[in-house]
Amino acid sequence: MRLFFSLLFILLLWNGSSLLAQQSQRTTVALDLSRGESTFVQSGTVPFDQKTPFFSFFIEWPTGDLAPAMRFSADGKRWTDWQAMLRDEHNDEKGITELQFGEPTYRYYQLRINSHGNRTQSAILHFYTPGEGVAAAVVSPTPVNEPLACPCAQPTVTLRSAWCPAGDCPENPSPTTTVVTHLIVHHSAGSNTSANWAAVVRSIWDYHVNGNGWSDIGYNYLVDPNGVVYEGRGNNILGAHFCGKNGNTMGVCVMGDFTNVTPTEDAITNLQRLLAWKACDSGVDPLGSAFHPSSGLNLKNISGHRDGCSTACPGDAFYPLLPTVRQGTANEIATNCSGLASPINLTATQLDASSYQLSWSHNSPDETGFRLEWIPPGSTAFEIRADLPANTLTFVEENLVLDEIYRYRILAYNEAEISTYSNVLEINTSVVGVDEQRIPATALRLSPNPASDLLQLELNGSWQGKLLVQILDLTQRTLLSEQSQKNGNRWTTQLDISALPAGTYLLRIDVGAYQGIWKVVKQ
Numbered sequence: 001m002r003l004f005f006s007l008l009f010i011l012l013l014w015n016g017s018s019l020l021a022q023q024s025q026r027t028t029v030a031l032d033l034s035r036g037e038s039t040f041v042q043s044g045t046v047p048f049d050q051k052t053p054f055f056s057f058f059i060e061w062p063t064g065d066l067a068p069a070m071r072f073s074a075d076g077k078r079w080t081d082w083q084a085m086l087r088d089e090h091n092d093e094k095g096i097t098e099l100q101f102g103e104p105t106y107r108y109y110q111l112r113i114n115s116h117g118n119r120t121q122s123a124i125l126h127f128y129t130p131g132e133g134v135a136a137a138v139v140s141p142t143p144v145n146e147p148l149a150c151p152c153a154q155p156t157v158t159l160r161s162a163w164c165p166a167g168d169c170p171e172n173p174s175p176t177t178t179v180v181t182h183l184i185v186h187h188s189a190g191s192n193t194s195a196n197w198a199a200v201v202r203s204i205w206d207y208h209v210n211g212n213g214w215s216d217i218g219y220n221y222l223v224d225p226n227g228v229v230y231e232g233r234g235n236n237i238l239g240a241h242f243c244g245k246n247g248n249t250m251g252v253c254v255m256g257d258f259t260n261v262t263p264t265e266d267a268i269t270n271l272q273r274l275l276a277w278k279a280c281d282s283g284v285d286p287l288g289s290a291f292h293p294s295s296g297l298n299l300k301n302i303s304g305h306r307d308g309c310s311t312a313c314p315g316d317a318f319y320p321l322l323p324t325v326r327q328g329t330a331n332e333i334a335t336n337c338s339g340l341a342s343p344i345n346l347t348a349t350q351l352d353a354s355s356y357q358l359s360w361s362h363n364s365p366d367e368t369g370f371r372l373e374w375i376p377p378g379s380t381a382f383e384i385r386a387d388l389p390a391n392t393l394t395f396v397e398e399n400l401v402l403d404e405i406y407r408y409r410i411l412a413y414n415e416a417e418i419s420t421y422s423n424v425l426e427i428n429t430s431v432v433g434v435d436e437q438r439i440p441a442t443a444l445r446l447s448p449n450p451a452s453d454l455l456q457l458e459l460n461g462s463w464q465g466k467l468l469v470q471i472l473d474l475t476q477r478t479l480l481s482e483q484s485q486k487n488g489n490r491w492t493t494q495l496d497i498s499a500l501p502a503g504t505y506l507l508r509i510d511v512g513a514y515q516g517i518w519k520v521v522k523q
Helices: 002-022 197-211 265-282 319-334
Strands: 025-032 039-045 055-061 067-073 100-102 108-114 122-129 182-187 221-223 229-231 249-254 289-292 297-300 302-304 344-352 355-361 369-375 383-389 394-397 405-413 425-428 444-447 454-460 465-472 478-486 490-496 503-511 514-522
Touching: 025 039, 055 197, 122 197, 182 265, 197 229, 221 265, 249 265, 265 319, 297 302, 302 319, 344 405, 344 425, 344 514, 355 405, 444 503, 444 514, 454 503, 465 490, 478 490
Parallel strands: 182 249, 182 302, 221 249
Antiparallel strands: 025 122, 039 108, 055 100, 055 122, 067 108, 221 229, 289 297, 344 355, 355 394, 369 383, 369 405, 405 425, 444 454, 454 490, 465 478, 465 503, 503 514
């Protein structure tokens, strides 16, 4: 028994160590620059035993100018070339270099700082390793209340809980909201390749929070070269990305350095989908311009970072593509978005006193199913009513309780995306429509029902005139149709439904201006 608990204890220690290895780690090195050397040189060991999948580094200082450079070695003998560390243009409150990345095999570093006339007396060298680990996650769809929902769905978003699975990249506990009127495009000015882009996002978070001193990662969203969208501060949260003039903006960072190369096609595609969703959601014209109060400038509604202040961001190769991005975003909206659009025009047609057919439109061919939700009587929150297969555009709701209110909404989904919700439909079962033009359900006798071949109909009532009887499928497509005449109180006929596949159908009878619809089951 002691051996068992000893082994269990060792296993727990091993598992705990594995979990800790997934945690990010950071450390700082104080640099004393007060001695006034023309060239400051410092050597050291790169911290962290495990630097997975890489480590990042930067230098910050309070005032003045620095021109630092670093190089690295795995064995202390063979060194990389000196790597200049350029000052980041985003921070005008203190000096800080751009975020840079090192290979996990590097064990030693050398730092060199050449003298400038107004060099500061001290600086801090930051090292950070983000740890491995990322899981897939998608953003929950946001309900909309307009009669016609914006057809552009929010692209799948990797949530903070996924790109920071250890939970050590907290969000701002007291965020400020903003009404978005301008969409600002950035580049990260970092590496264009990575085997773990979620770890890059964690490194940017560390750089913004522990380097710049911000309350959270500066961007609202980030997009990697594979087109994966990451949650930053999120929707309608005031960011820290636009020259200190962040009000009424949403900042999107396309990860990579686009000074000399352009972003990937996947990154551009999902950037446009993200911008189309937000432009459509906020009523922003992607091709238009508007006054931006925080900057005092008249800006294009989709602008680059450099449009607000002196910076090269989003890169000399990327910035000329912004007109194409604007047009592509407008095209996404104009064509109801090539991504997974939300269902729209959710409506109901009353079949009888307690039955309704729900119908909707959907302009995207990419769904694998629909999720219909409702608030039944006695409940205050939406819950799942039915999961429906792809290409379904109707749902028959039966046996509703009279004198109650039911609310419905529907979304589309596939393996990669969840659309936003449709409009909310309200059915009040105390309102039965135009009673004087509806044939009551009790007026028609159907036998047998279910039926396998012949269906006997007997209609009793005072309605007279030309009569049309139809068998419809659940999309209201006519499958059988016969015309007749009703001259008295009683009318009878029989329908041959033997050629129809087994399933549920609708029987519709029109007599003059009167109409009735019943459900028929074919065995």
